[in-house]
Amino acid sequence: MDKLSQDSAPIMEALKQFRRMRVVPFDVPGHKRGKGNPELTEFLGERCLSVDVNSMKPLDNLCHPVSVIEQAEALAAEAFGADWVFFMVGGTTSSVQAMILSTCQKGDKIILPRNVHRSAINALILSGAVPVYINPQFDDRLEISLGITLGQVEKAILDNPEAKAIFINNPTYYGICSDLQAITDLAHQHGLKVLVDEAHGTHFYFGKGLPLSAMAAGADMAAVSMHKSGGSLTQSSFLLLGPTVNKDHVRQIINLTQSTSASYLLLASLDISRKRLALGGEEIFAKVCEMTQYAREEINQISGLYAYGKELINGDTVFDFDITKLAVNTSGLGLTGIEIYDILRDEYDIQVEFGDIGNILAYVSVGDCYKDVERLVSSLSEINRKYRKERNIFCYHEFISPQVVLSPQEAFYSEKVSLPLAQSASRVCGEFVMCYPPGIPILAPGEEITEEIVELIRYSKEKGCSLTGTEDIEVKYLKVLKGE
Amino acid sequence: MELWYSEMHTKNVQFGIKVDKQLFSGQSEFQRIDVFESPEFGRFLTLDGFMMLTEKDEFIYHEMIVHVPMAVHPSPKKILVIGAGDGGVVRELVRYPDVEHIDLVEIDEMVVEVCKQYLPLTASKLDEERVHIHFQDGLKYIRKCENEYDLIIVDSTDPFGPGEGLFTKEFYGNCYKALKDDGIMVNQHESPFYEEDAVAMQRAHKRIVESFPISRVYQAHIPTYPSGHWLFGFASKKYHPIRDLNIPKWKNLGMKTGYYNSHLHIGAFALPNYVEEMLRDVE
Numbered sequence: 001m002d003k004l005s006q007d008s009a010p011i012m013e014a015l016k017q018f019r020r021m022r023v024v025p026f027d028v029p030g031h032k033r034g035k036g037n038p039e040l041t042e043f044l045g046e047r048c049l050s051v052d053v054n055s056m057k058p059l060d061n062l063c064h065p066v067s068v069i070e071q072a073e074a075l076a077a078e079a080f081g082a083d084w085v086f087f088m089v090g091g092t093t094s095s096v097q098a099m100i101l102s103t104c105q106k107g108d109k110i111i112l113p114r115n116v117h118r119s120a121i122n123a124l125i126l127s128g129a130v131p132v133y134i135n136p137q138f139d140d141r142l143e144i145s146l147g148i149t150l151g152q153v154e155k156a157i158l159d160n161p162e163a164k165a166i167f168i169n170n171p172t173y174y175g176i177c178s179d180l181q182a183i184t185d186l187a188h189q190h191g192l193k194v195l196v197d198e199a200h201g202t203h204f205y206f207g208k209g210l211p212l213s214a215m216a217a218g219a220d221m222a223a224v225s226m227h228k229s230g231g232s233l234t235q236s237s238f239l240l241l242g243p244t245v246n247k248d249h250v251r252q253i254i255n256l257t258q259s260t261s262a263s264y265l266l267l268a269s270l271d272i273s274r275k276r277l278a279l280g281g282e283e284i285f286a287k288v289c290e291m292t293q294y295a296r297e298e299i300n301q302i303s304g305l306y307a308y309g310k311e312l313i314n315g316d317t318v319f320d321f322d323i324t325k326l327a328v329n330t331s332g333l334g335l336t337g338i339e340i341y342d343i344l345r346d347e348y349d350i351q352v353e354f355g356d357i358g359n360i361l362a363y364v365s366v367g368d369c370y371k372d373v374e375r376l377v378s379s380l381s382e383i384n385r386k387y388r389k390e391r392n393i394f395c396y397h398e399f400i401s402p403q404v405v406l407s408p409q410e411a412f413y414s415e416k417v418s419l420p421l422a423q424s425a426s427r428v429c430g431e432f433v434m435c436y437p438p439g440i441p442i443l444a445p446g447e448e449i450t451e452e453i454v455e456l457i458r459y460s461k462e463k464g465c466s467l468t469g470t471e472d473i474e475v476k477y478l479k480v481l482k483g484e
Numbered sequence: 485m486e487l488w489y490s491e492m493h494t495k496n497v498q499f500g501i502k503v504d505k506q507l508f509s510g511q512s513e514f515q516r517i518d519v520f521e522s523p524e525f526g527r528f529l530t531l532d533g534f535m536m537l538t539e540k541d542e543f544i545y546h547e548m549i550v551h552v553p554m555a556v557h558p559s560p561k562k563i564l565v566i567g568a569g570d571g572g573v574v575r576e577l578v579r580y581p582d583v584e585h586i587d588l589v590e591i592d593e594m595v596v597e598v599c600k601q602y603l604p605l606t607a608s609k610l611d612e613e614r615v616h617i618h619f620q621d622g623l624k625y626i627r628k629c630e631n632e633y634d635l636i637i638v639d640s641t642d643p644f645g646p647g648e649g650l651f652t653k654e655f656y657g658n659c660y661k662a663l664k665d666d667g668i669m670v671n672q673h674e675s676p677f678y679e680e681d682a683v684a685m686q687r688a689h690k691r692i693v694e695s696f697p698i699s700r701v702y703q704a705h706i707p708t709y710p711s712g713h714w715l716f717g718f719a720s721k722k723y724h725p726i727r728d729l730n731i732p733k734w735k736n737l738g739m740k741t742g743y744y745n746s747h748l749h750i751g752a753f754a755l756p757n758y759v760e761e762m763l764r765d766v767e
Contacts, residue, residue, distance in 0.1 A: 378649075
């Protein structure tokens, strides 16, 4: 295979070539370049439908790439400084699951911060691995979880020398980074694989002056949400591998659950976005940093709002901070983040990424411009003028340090009964309860439910958090393990 | 040779002016700016291809956006003008000797430069000493103003492109805050006639109604704007556009105008039924 340069996009080029060939489709998809579904074609556009095609020789096959997909993956690996990159079409959820499933088997221990995304704990249900949680310190003023410290990691490893892997958020949704380099080195000294959730860290690979990326730290695998800061289509993602990982084994793991009809729209979007980042990423993220920094300074002139930044860095629980994250603490206005999130959407036609009890997060990316940043800042200043309330600071935690009684898999597959929330305390939970976004579980399967946790769920509901994860859509009942 | 400027007023309606020659074409940081010379309308300015003003009919727009609030407010001294880099609003404002201070906030410096060079008819008073020009996003500028102005005139482009932020609730809310207790805000309110313009008009009206206790709409006939039927918004904290109109005082100024007069002032607030209905729908 000739080495291609970063300005090529092999999947896109193959699709363009394929479109020119005007091949008569007697294969799937049945819409046949859109002709069989005029309304869909009108809505999405003929150009889009004409490349919604099936795997075939000139377009390669994601399950077993040997030509253009393989070339595109090699280019992505080069761009990210990884040993290999897999193109993923099941969201970063699928990348996270592939990392865990390829390193942990049933009964293996994995060290994770408790503020992981549910996709990581889902992977534990699939693999049967047992979580060893590190509880990151909670910042009472900002009402967010901070990073995990080297000391916490060391203790977890010494207490669980047989652990197979450690899982790290880089960064958290709010932009907090742990000391990835030191943790990676320590974990490797003890023979653990280092798996990094970089769902919110694509830009670390391209921007200047941003926190360290997983591959640069020598981590073994990283899950990168290209569709977040990378600009590709929703649901497309990268799984990056370091040199110590057997990529053929990982591919087999991916193929356990991955679609055999991967969308070429997603694949092409990954290919094109990789090209864009490789060629212009530094400039793009310099602009994003500049815009976010500007917004932060303007927002911080509004009394009652605190858009935090690098001043949080303390070399320990906040080892580094991703300044592209525009998280704003709202408690000084006497309003919850959820309330502001709703006001922004309903009254000002502005959709932010999420609001939780104490914060909102505005996602600033390659697609934004100053004009829109002005709208956000001005709306926040209006909310301060019109909605401000005198109210006490909330006492809220993202989660309460859980007691893990059973492995998530064991709990998930155990016999369960449904109990009203109020009566569920002291039982073992059989399902997830979380606010989404950010999607960090309050309860995961196998964890003991306490009065305090029941109270947190009640409080989150009352504050208008969108609670998910439970079988009962209204979260009035919880599935708990039977026979205790 | 026939050279025509054309603008799509809707997907299915095209408006055209025969052009003699193009005087200027340039791309600023924000938009494309063109100035043409035409036999029928004289010189005219377009932004991103959309008609902004012609020498022949600009007086209608500028008189109506300025004299209506000026004849109502008892003593407008400090005035903020947003947009309006062509200088037409300022030209009308500086005719009032009692006006002390005018801040003009225009996002695009090139518009001002081009108008000074090619459209002296509107831009001639931009260098007047009472006029202070700020090249900034209007939304950003006004965020920091509180209880400062007697009158705000929002001479925006359309609600898409660089002027988008000037049709938002946060902008009108900030205008409210920037005005004194008896302040007035007047804005370019789009047209009620073609559907797309009408939707923009209703959205703007809804947001103004939510921000100001008094909010009325008046109309003018502007031949080169889509449908020719154009609206302005009159939003105010205290003064009513007709009940507080001081006709003798305005007449005393002895100002010569081409379109505006006191009868027309009152009449302009009488709207066609279909427009009244559209406004009521969002009030």
